[in-house]
Amino acid sequence: MKMIKSIPTEIRQFLEKEGGSSLFLEGTAGTGKTTLGLQIIEIIGEPDKSFYLSTRVSDQALYNQFPWLEDKEMRAQVMDASKMFLQTIYEEEGEEESSELPESEKQKIESAQEFLSTVREAGPPEEVDRTRLKSLDKKIPGLERTYDRIDKVLPERPLLVIDSIEGITHKYDIDMEEFVTTIQKDLVENSNTNVIMILEAKSRPDLEYLVDGVVQMARYQIENRDVRETRLRKLRAIEIQQPAYLMSLKGGRFKCFEPYELEVMGEREWEPVEAEDGKYSSGTEDLDELLNGGFGAGSYNVFEVKENVSNEEFFSMIRPMFLNFMAQDRGVLAVLTGGTHPENLRRGLTRFIPEETFDKKFRIVEYLQSHSDKPYIMALGGKKGDQFRKSYKEGMESLRGPENKPIIDYVGLDTLEYLQGGEIAVKRLLENVAKTKNTDDVGIGILKPGLNISREIKNMADNYFVIDSINKTPCIYGIKPKTGLYAITTDEEKGTPYIEFKSIV
Known part of the structure; x- marks a missing residue:
């Protein structure tokens, strides 16, 4: 499944x-309403059947805000229509009126049309309904021509974007409810037209009952980092499976993120991601960039995992690290986080590396298990003193190999605290971090909510990242180094299990 989409699935349906x-489309200024409206025209609308009615002062204002509209096809599809509307809205009063037919001829035509409508089969309307338009107290320059344009498209279905309702009704001093009702009755219900109306307000419950769908665009902050969200409040006759989507407006384009799912078509082997000298790649090029080239030798790196993050969302971030080290004949020593089963971990990773590679290069430390016939289990339960040190040394020697290669020393800090208690866990952690910093290894600590060890680990970390889940999309941001917010998505070019980061702006 494609995680990044230009329009939420439910809106398209x-x-x-x-x-x-x-x-x-509701929302305060800068939340992405116009961007989404224009993109709906681009993706769903057809060039000669889509219209954009705006109160902007010039076409250039749109070009400046949305550079992608300079594309030749979009010029023809959106901007020609926009230009026509803008010229109409701002044209001088007193434009020469077209000649009208005598009243007697009008009556004959209306009678003939009424008769034909009673004998033809029911189907999409072939002409636009102007009943409500004619009843408006004031004329809106350009709106009548909008009706004319829609009339030429019928019985095919037109698409109209009005940006914004406040702008048009304020300019011509027309009641908003009356205007929306006119559009709804004439164009939507009686003229087979899809109409998107943009409102410059967080919500308008006094008007929402008039329309078929309501989508709210919102922006808020997490740890001083902007988060953008599209909320599906109402979509008549459509099942809303995802009530809210994380979104981004990078490059003037609307992008929304579907919930993360691990999908693998067939078997594929991990291809190592290289790093510069003195660094180790995390297996994710975007994370390497935030780390100034990758994990440093002897560095300790903490990933805080928020409570709402699922195991699969969390593991989408960690999986490439393990795979990349093993694919380069380096080992991983792991004290797993609570709830992670060794067999499930092995099964998940050996979809991308040979089983023999995992068995040789991965060691899972089991403090409660005294024996195991599985080569990847380092059973240390019940062993003390020399016996413990001997078993540990043998396990590490087999993991590092004769060349004494560096490893990932991965610790689920919740497991450490559970097994050893808060004070002892802190002491043991300090020892392990100090030991790591004097080697070429890479230390990785996974911090779950509610641990007593939290404060100490933040101070010891060379790099500190937070993994969160926003509307079922895993996200990451850095505390050390400080970074913006990124959505974690499947790499669009390489596919699963490679991931990439998409900036939320």
Whole structure:
């Protein structure tokens, strides 16, 4: 499944279902309403059937804000329509009126049309309904021509984006409810038109009952980092499976993120990701960039995992680290976090590396197990003193090999604290971190919520990252070094299990 989409699945389904539909895009300034509206025209609309009605002062204002509209195809699809509307909205009063037919001829035509409508089969309307438009107290320059344009598209389904309702109704001093009702009745219900109406407000419950769908665009902060969200409040006749989506507006484009899923088509072997001298790649190029080239030799790196992060979301981040080390004939020593079963871990990783590589290069420390016939289990339960040191030394020698290669020393800090208690765990951790810093190894600590060890580990870490889940999308941001917020997604080019980071801006 593609994790990054240009339009949420439910909105696409809503606009592609039979008949006309109306949709409010609500949100304060800068939340992405116009970007999404224009992108819906690009993705769903057809060039000669889509129109963008705006109160902006010039086409150039749109080009400046959305450089991707300079694309030739989008010029033809959106900007020509926009330009026509803008010229109409801002044209001088007193434009020469087109000649009208005599009243007697109008009556004959209307009578003939009424008769034909009673004998033809029911189907999409072939002409635009103007009933409500004619009843408006004031004329809106450009709106009548909008109706004319839609009339030429019928019986095919047109798409109209109005940006914004406040701008148009304020300019012409028309009641908003009356305007929305006019659009809903004339164009949506009676003229088979999809209409997207942009509102410059967080929500308008007094108007929402008039339309078929309501989508809210929001922006808030986590740890002083911007988070953008698209909330699906109402989409008539559509099942909303994902009520809110994490989104980004990088490059003036709307992108939303589907929930993370691990999907593998067939078997594939991990291809190592290289790093510069003196560094070890994390297996994720974007993380390497945040780490100034990769994990440093002798560094201790902490990943704080928030309570709402699922095991699969968390492991999507850790999996490449393990795979990349083993694929380069380096070992991993692991004290697993609570809830991680050794067999499940092995099964998940050997989808991308040979089983013999895992058995040779991975050691899972089991403090409660005294014996195991599995080569990847280092059973230390019940062993003390010389016996403990001997078993540990033998395990490490087999893991490092004759060349004494560096390893990842991976510790689930919740397991450490559970087995040894808070004070002893802190002491043992200090010893391990100091030991790591005097080697070429890479220390990785996984910090779960509610641990007494939290404060000490933050101070000891060379690098400190937080993994969070926002609307079922795993995200990461750095405390040391300080970074922005990124969505963790499947690498679009390489596919699973490679991941990449997408900046939330």
